[in-house]
Amino acid sequence: MSENVLSFVESRAGLGEKFQAHYEDAEVWSSFDRIEHALAAEEEFGIQFSPEELTELGSPKSFVDAIQSKLNGN
Amino acid sequence: MNKLLEFHSLTSSQNLKRSDLIGRVDEQARNLKINVIRNHSFELVAATLNAFLEISGLKAEFSYSDYDDAFANVDFSTGADAHILWVDLDRYDDKGREHIAARLNELSQSAADPVIIVPIGAEFEAQEPLFKADVTPIITRLGDKFFDERLADFTGTRCSPAACMEMSRLLGLRIIPAVILPGLKAVVVDLDNTLYKGVLGEDGADGVVLEPGHIALQQKLVELAGQGFFICVASKNEAEDAEHLFNSRTDFPLRPEHVTKFMVNWDSKSSNIQDLEKFLNIHHSSMLFVDDNMGELFEVSNALPDIKQFWASPDSDANARGVSIYPGLLKSKVTAEDAARSKDVQANEERRRLREQMSPEDYLRSLEIKISFMANDPEQVTRVSELSRKTNQFIFNYKRYSLAEVKAAAESSTSCVMTVSMSDKLIDSGIIGCLVAHKHEDILQVEDMFVSCRALGRGLDDVVVLGAIKCAADQLGCSKIGIEFQKGDRNGPAEDFVAKYLNEHANVPSELDYSFPQGIVEISVPELDVEEQSY
Incomplete structure (x- = not known):
């Protein structure tokens, strides 16, 4: 996993020390926060999520995995 | 920075x-x-x-x-x-x-x-x-x-x-x-590397370059001049060089007639802008200063901390975009007063010259001034709303009236929106003052009164303000006057006026003892069915 992606998601998360504790928490963000984080990731990494991929974004971990997968060309 | x-x-x-x-x-x-x-x-x-x-x-x-x-x-x-x-x-x-x-x-x-x-x-x-x-x-x-x-x-x-x-x-x-917010009133621009690429003193009038971004910026300034913004030039150059530049470079969209005042000399930019404050009779917080030189911008912001500033970067396209969208430079509607504004201020120089040569009364007579009062004119509500939003110096209460509020006051039988227009032999200034007042029994309560800075200092402030109050009181059949006044950051001229002429009304409503001056200016009160008359 790229440190770059992890630190991006961590900085966006705004969870501070609780980041690890909520890493797999799908309810940690509101739906609007999730879409803003997805848009920021698209802007930052030059990627584009499909509607299906956007639906699956929830926890910080899902973001890290989805961004990484896009960067890997999957 | x-x-x-x-x-x-x-x-x-x-x-x-x-x-x-x-x-x-x-x-x-x-x-x-x-x-x-x-x-x-x-x-x-x-x-x-x-x-x-x-x-x-x-x-x-x-x-x-x-x-x-x-x-x-x-x-x-x-x-x-x-x-x-x-x-x-x-x-x-x-x-x-x-x-x-x-x-x-x-x-x-x-x-x-x-x-x-x-x-x-x-x-x-x-x-x-x-x-x-x-x-x-x-x-x-x-x-x-x-x-x-x-x-x-x-x-x-x-x-x-x-x-x-x-x-x-x-x-x-x-x-x-x-x-x-009240809009800006003036844009003060540098010349070198702002309106064109190059240095006039080194490259000469023929050597400075107009890029598409410079053309777009100049076109924007022309547009703003047409909407009543003062466009001024503040540049460290020889005045004759700048004059030659504008005369010889006919490819410049910005022409001398679009510029209200050139300040081309070797004084500091801040002192030139302070002179512009006096010439235009506006505060520097109503100005946008555009310059490519960070040192000049720093010097100006130190001396005039409330001025708005825009850095003209080497990217002339970006500068044109930036000035075009800069806050305070959008008007919902351009009025007749907007079109006359620059010429009106330029005429102040001629008025000053005349004033220095004559007694105050002869000076006023020589200008052939006409002052008209108009009550509740539906065609003037836009101007009233606009003037209330942009006046900062001569204003009693900083009420910023929406169009709907002005319309409602003008249509009410217990309120009055009185506008004051002024013209002289030099120019028709249009509507320069407004009063909004309400009737409570036999008292005319003045909610706000505001006068354009262009009309101040002509020796007629009392005629404009007291005349408007008198006409509004007549219109609503009131015998007493009450004044509301709120001190703000910059309404010192209004405060001085209230202290001099209306202090007793600001405390307790009382009768206004005022009659128009005789034989000096022509007063017109058409809405009150009074024959046009000369006082």
Whole structure:
């Protein structure tokens, strides 16, 4: 996993020390926060999520995995 | 200076990142309550708006209506500073669009606070006082990237994130400040590496280069001059060189007649701008200073901390974009007074010359001044609202009247909106003063009185103000006058006037002992059925 992606998601998360504790928490963000984080990731990494991929974004971990997968060309 | 660079980027950059702007807010800024009435999502726009509002010293909190295509429960009485109608017209057929347009225009007539409409998806003809944010240039620039159907189910709008950010920029820089704050009155521009590329003293008039961005900036200044903004030049150069430049370079869109005052000399920029303050009779906080030299910008901001500044970067296209969208340079409507403003101020020089040669009374007689009072004229409500929003020095209470408020006062049998027009042999200045007053039993309570800075200092302030009060009292049949006055940051001239002429009325309503001066100026009071007469 790229440190770059992890630190991006961590900085966006705004969870501070609780980041690890909520890493797999799908309810940690509101739906609007999730879409803003997805848009920021698209802007930052030059990627584009499909509607299906956007639906699956929830926890910080899902973001890290989805961004990484896009960067890997999957 | 970091702020100048940031503001340059916010106004001019075509590569802004949403993620850099989200959550950015100036906590010290004035807080606005904005009521968003919508049929699609506004949240993507709201998320970046405070970054743009910061330039105007504003921040916003938003309240939202439910999504409603019928706009059935529109409520403009929510105590908001402004309302935004956020409308996707593509959701209606032609008949539906026609119905919604009529409904929104009609509803906005009753709003006491400004109402902005941001229509997308179809043409929308806004009627006053509805203020339309024209997104056509954004659609043109973004092309098929304006919409993003992929995200619509998640964001609640067809507009792409890029389109939302550009509309946020439009609202935050241009539209919201225009309906909330007094506008700027003057743009002071440098010459070298600002209006053209090159140094006049070294390259000569023929050697300086006009890039497309310089042409666009000059064209914008010409447009602003036509709308009544004072365009002034402040440049460290030889005055003869600058004169030769404008005479010989006929490819410059900005012509000498567009410039209210040239300050081309070797004095400091701040002292030249202070001279412009006196010449234009405006405070430097109403000026935008544009210069490529950070040292000059620093010197000016140290001496004149309230002046607005724009750094003219080496990218002339960016400078043209930045000045075009800079807060305070948008007018909803251009009035006859706007067109005459620059010439009126230039005529003050001739008035000063005459005054130095004659006694005060002979001076006034020689100008052949005519002052007209008009009560409740529906054709003047736009000017009254505009003047109330831009007057800072001679104003009693800083009431910033919306069009609806002026209309309501003009139509009420217990209120009066009195306008004062002035002309002399040099120029017709148009409406230069307004009074809004209400009748309580036999008392005329003056809610606000404001006079354009262009009309001050002609030795006729008492005729304008006391005359307006007298005419309003006659109009409403009042025998006593009560004055409301609130001291503000810059209304010292009004404070001095009240102290000199109206102090007793500010404490307890009492009779006004005033009659127009005899044989000096021509007074016209047509609305009161009084024959035009000379006092």
